[in-house]
Amino acid sequence: xxxxxxxxxxxxxxxxxxxxxxxxxxxxxxxxxxxxxxxxxxxxxxxxxxxxxxxxxxxxxxxxxxxxxxxxxxxxxxxxxxxxxxxxxxxxxxxxxxxxxxxxxxxxxxxxxx
Amino acid sequence: xxxxxxxxxxxxxxxxxxxxxxxxxxxxxxxxxxxxxxxxxxxxxxxxxxxxxxxxxxxxxxxxxxxxxxxxxxxxxxxxxxxxxxxxxxxxxxxxxxxxxxxxxxxxxxxx
Numbered sequence: 224x225x226x227x228x229x230x231x232x233x234x235x236x237x238x239x240x241x242x243x244x245x246x247x248x249x250x251x252x253x254x255x256x257x258x259x260x261x262x263x264x265x266x267x268x269x270x271x272x273x274x275x276x277x278x279x280x281x282x283x284x285x286x287x288x289x290x291x292x293x294x295x296x297x298x299x300x301x302x303x304x305x306x307x308x309x310x311x312x313x314x315x316x317x318x319x320x321x322x323x324x325x326x327x328x329x330x331x332x333x334x335x336x337x
Numbered sequence: 338x339x340x341x342x343x344x345x346x347x348x349x350x351x352x353x354x355x356x357x358x359x360x361x362x363x364x365x366x367x368x369x370x371x372x373x374x375x376x377x378x379x380x381x382x383x384x385x386x387x388x389x390x391x392x393x394x395x396x397x398x399x400x401x402x403x404x405x406x407x408x409x410x411x412x413x414x415x416x417x418x419x420x421x422x423x424x425x426x427x428x429x430x431x432x433x434x435x436x437x438x439x440x441x442x443x444x445x446x447x448x449x
Contacts, residue, residue: 328380
């Protein structure tokens with residue numbers, strides 16, 4: 224049973240559209256992350272949050288933005304989608320208060336921009 | 338500049354044999370390492386981890402070995418099963434930071 228949920232699972236959208244990828248977790252984890260992954264490539268960190276009202280850019284430059292208004296919710300927004308944004312987007316969370324370092328990942332959103 | 342490298346894109350093994358997946362890293366600040374398993378159309382799931390103060394960690398059929406001097410770790414799966422067929426990602430972190438750095442993954446195919 225998944226404790227971190229991403230919607231939609233698949234999205235095909237036209238160039239120039241605004242999109243929001245949803246991510247919610249029910250575990251009360253303080254930290255949340257967005258990774259982008261292309262086939263055969265590493266996961267690239269694009270955004271992360273250490274808690275409510277805290278957001279940081281990751282290692283990979285991204286035209287997306289994120290917000291963290293509630294602990295459980297960490298949506299990612301693309302104001303104007305382009306074909307170069309076609310990728311898989313993975314949301315994850317972790318609870319460092321327990322000393323555990325592993326992430327729990329959602330099932331991902333496969334985005335295709337045409 | 339890849340800090341975590343998995344140089345084998347794929348590995349094929351027969352059921353019952355040992356699978357060895359390798360990972361090298363360049364950042365000497367990394368002190369905690371994790372392996373994740375990923376099936377198609379799903380997110381990665383945590384498999385096993387090891388702290389830099391250890392050189393081996395075992396969990397059932399899965400064992401991770403760490404060679405700090407060589408900046409190398411490996412995941413051993415014994416015996417391999419067809420259900421182990423997936424992409425395996427090596428990841429690393431620096432103490433005090435929660436973000437993980439991932440390798441490109443190795444696709445393991447275990448044939449019956």
